[in-house]
Amino acid sequence: MLQEILGELKRRGCRITEQRQTIIEAVLAVAGSRFTAYDVWERVKAIQPELGLDTIYRNIKLLEELGFLASIGGVGKEGNRYEVAGRDHHHHLVCLRCGKTECIDYCPIDDVLVNLVQERGYDLVRHQLELMGICRTCRQ
Amino acid sequence: MLQEILGELKRRGCRITEQRQTIIEAVLAVAGSRFTAYDVWERVKAIQPELGLDTIYRNIKLLEELGFLASIGGVGKEGNRYEVAGRDHHHHLVCLRCGKTECIDYCPIDDVLVNLVQERGYDLVRHQLELMGICRTCRQ
DNA sequence: CTTAATGCAAAACCTTTGCATTGGC
DNA sequence: GCCAATGCAAAGGTTTTGCATTAAG
Secondary structure, eight states: OHHHHHHHHHHTTOOOOHHHHHHHHHHHHHTTSOBOHHHHHHHHHTTOTTOOHHHHHHHHHHHHHTTSEEEOOOSTTSOOOEEEOSSOSOEEEEETTTOOEEEEOOOOOOHHHHHHHHHTTOEEEEEEEEEEEEOHHHHO | OHHHHHHHHHHTTOOOOHHHHHHHHHHHHHTTSOBOHHHHHHHHHTTOTTOOHHHHHHHHHHHHHTTSEEEOOOSTTSOOOEEETTSOSOEEEEETTTOOEEEEOOOOOOHHHHHHHHHTTOEEEEEEEEEEEEOHHHHO
16 A cells, blocks of 8 residues: 555655655555544654654645545544555444544435435535444443 | 534523524535535624634534534535534435535435444444545536 | 623644755765 | 755644623623
8 A cells, every 4th residue: 555655645746854754654554534634743752752743634635636635534633544545445433432443334315315406406526424432441 | 403512501500692503504604515604703793793713613613512503524625524423324426526525315324334334342432434526616 | 690601812722735945865 | 955844933724711891680
């Protein structure tokens, strides 16, 4: 995955800086859960303390444009969250207490819904389902 | 609805100020679509120009605590959106271009999903489905 | 009269942007 | 050496907070 991203960046004429590589590695390391720009920053700071949040944002935006990351909104007042794209279509199960997120590989979107959207005159672009609950650990 | 809210506020020992009443009326007026604090402010300013956004936020927070409003996140970089609570369970259809929101009174959550969540050890508290597309007006 | 609510201003967030400097290529 | 990317600082937008003042009860 790392090589694939670096390759595409080169093909696009982007430069592979130390910072950029560190950021991409950090993003891939937290992949699996949805992360904020700040999450990435915390990881990256340990390796390159001078690296600023602005650089994180710029790189996240770049990766988003290239289709490697997808913005998936955030809950409450936390900032935007992102996840690594390219995974099969899926939804999220979020623990309301600890924020832990799991992916659900099942999609309940059915014809009824698709028709409803069409009737209202919308072109459906995407959708997201968020299941919120309390995980086993937090319940104890 | 207005009377119900005012009654509960009094019962709680809150004071009914002109500003508060104007805000609640504005909130109820935009009910049906999801609104931001700014949306409310624009309506309210016409009636009480001195009323500040801070007062809107304070009152929205209060109404949220009393259970009359629910925060339902926002799309992209727009601020939080709210809606009047107590309505039947429903989901949302959002136009990605203009932000307009419609309610969908159909819920596709099925047994497969409920079982999946249980298997993972979560108590399902709530869920939200967001259908995103481009509305007829914006497509032209 | 008491004290909750407001108005104002300032701060706290998250995110973006301008510009000089650095460093890939 | 060229120009993309970074670092820094500052600005934008949303939301919160402190504090003196106003007004509901």
